[in-house]
Amino acid sequence: MRRRIGLIGAVAVLAAAGCTAGPPAGGGAPVSSPQPATASPAAAAHRHQHDAGRAGPADPARSAEPEGALVVHADEQVRTAFGILVEKFEAAYPGTDVLVEFGPSARHAQHIVAGAAVDVLISGDAAATARVVSASGGRPSVIARNPLVIAVARRDGPVHSVADLRRTGVRVAVCAARTRCGDAARSLVDVHPAVTAADGPAAVAAVRAGTADAALVHRTDIVAARADLPAIDFPAAVQHADQYTVVRLGQDDNRTAADAFVAFTHSALAQRVLSDEGFSPAG
Known part of the structure; x- marks a missing residue:
């Protein structure tokens, strides 16, 4: 189900998070539980009508600043982490509007290959990732592991x-x-x-x-x-830990925002949030 993650916080939240989190303690160390993310208002659900409300081609005069609607499909396992991260991304770039649909990576791959207009995929299924990359020419990169x-x-x-x-x-x-x-x-x-x-x-x-x-x-x-x-x-x-990969797909509608979002998933802040949810670093 797609939901609209609301705008919270301030750009300073992103700037303040300057340290890279280490991996969760293993070898017998306790795993601490993070505070639950604040629920956000849900957008009206549409069955893969992603073209509605998408940003048109960027104005050349403003193309350097991420803005407009961005469609993200994400694996169900990263729901809590990306519920937090999408809010922080929108706070850092107030002109953006990120629409997220969570669910199984295999289902996301099926929809993307069938032509769903998606800007970014976050997948925890290697086969699904490969299928999407082959069909779309997207650029994959690992952002976290889950042992x-x-x-x-x-x-x-x-x-x-x-x-x-x-x-x-x-x-x-x-x-x-x-x-x-x-x-x-x-x-x-x-x-x-x-x-x-x-x-x-x-x-x-x-x-x-x-x-x-x-x-x-x-x-x-x-x-x-x-x-x-x-x-x-x-x-x-x-x-043999599960790998979570972000794929920048071949959509032309909002390349600037999509590139900024992919870069954000590799940031120290994003890695800290993922670590808090139990994920290990990508490296």
Whole structure:
């Protein structure tokens, strides 16, 4: 569902954020939960009628300043982070109006390939990204990663590594098949789960409730569940972390604003917000 993110804050918010955030603490350090983003007024929903209300060709005299409507399709996993970032982008560039639609990357790719007028795609699905780049000639760049981790209730518990997940008596929660965290867990770790959860936050909830000793989830799932639990990294998950890619598509309507938005996703401020939501740096 597309929603209109309202204008808040001031340009000074962007200027004040000058430091680059480091990655979330791993190796048993707690993952802290950010404050929930303030809800914004929703725009009237249109079924991919992106051409309505889009900015026309930029006035040459004002082309250096980002302005006008900008259509962004973003993976559901980045909803909270980009709810914050879109507001800050609009505050930095008051002449812009960013329209965001969140949902599965594969669905976004299908719509873009079919001709939906989209300026920027933020995808967490490598196959979907490749499909869009091939069809549109867009320019992709990685802005964040989302590794699988082992969420545990406490540091002095029975689980300290992947090997511990296979020990007799250790109860492991794994997401259901055909979910992003479930497929990642099954591809990286050979375990027999005691709990099969509907999604990542549900697997985390099993650890908090004491029905599981550990859960194989993405780091962002711990943050989404508002759970201050230790997260244990392991090499295979770090090497095969989900990548979140921003793609500047080939639309000509508002290139200046699209280029500015893509650059903004790589800024220190954007990286800090993504880190607060559990994502690891792109590098």
